Amino acid sequence: MNVEDIQAVFIDRDGTIGGTGHFIHPKNFKPYDFSEDAFQLLRDHGIKTFAFTNQHRISRKEASLQDFQEEFLSYGFDDAFICPHSEHDKCKCRKPNPGMLLEAAKKHNLDLKKCVVIGDVGDTDMLAAHAVGAGRILVLTGWGKSSLNQYRDAWKDVAPDYIASNLLEAVRWLLKID
Numbered sequence: 652m653n654v655e656d657i658q659a660v661f662i663d664r665d666g667t668i669g670g671t672g673h674f675i676h677p678k679n680f681k682p683y684d685f686s687e688d689a690f691q692l693l694r695d696h697g698i699k700t701f702a703f704t705n706q707h708r709i710s711r712k713e714a715s716l717q718d719f720q721e722e723f724l725s726y727g728f729d730d731a732f733i734c735p736h737s738e739h740d741k742c743k744c745r746k747p748n749p750g751m752l753l754e755a756a757k758k759h760n761l762d763l764k765k766c767v768v769i770g771d772v773g774d775t776d777m778l779a780a781h782a783v784g785a786g787r788i789l790v791l792t793g794w795g796k797s798s799l800n801q802y803r804d805a806w807k808d809v810a811p812d813y814i815a816s817n818l819l820e821a822v823r824w825l826l827k828i829d
């Protein structure tokens with residue numbers, strides 16, 4: 652993908668922007684120390700940034716949608732796509748379903764083939780991206796290494812375009828920065 656053609660990057664939260672891959676309430680969530688640089692590089696290149704996250708604890712009232720929206724806006728993201736449902740809700744937005752990507756495409760007039768998903772989980776982040784023909788970068792933070800090892804079977808038919816050590820390295824690869 653040419654850098655000039657990239658319209659937007661969808662970034663997973665837990666294990667990609669910060670944290671451990673597990674639920675952490677927005678008031679306690681700490682981005683990794685390189686994450687802000689990654690967001691800034693994308694903005695400098697005129698690429699839209701969107702949060703792209705499953706947060707089923709919202710359905711259990713352990714946090715609110717607004718708590719997450721405020722968190723993502725504080726990072727300077729253009730928008731946040733958040734699935735609040737549990738797997739029992741059978742919604743179309745919970746990754747690996749591509750509902751949030753389709754909603755974003757409609758709302759922001761995007762060609763998803765010119766968008767990229769960066770995340771740490773193969774069988775949610777990478778499968779959702781694959782379903783709509785978006786680019787796929789797996790990061791090795793969070794669940795990244797286990798996605799490539801014990802959980803590889805769950806997404807065996809899909810390959811990432813690139814495996815990055817972390818979010819900043821993913822963005823630098825995407826932008827062709829040495």
Ligand SMILES: [Mg+2]
Pocket residue numbers: 663664665666667672770771772793
């Ligand atoms: Mg994650």
Ligand SMILES: [Zn+2]
Pocket residue numbers: 734735736742743744745
């Ligand atoms: Zn949902």
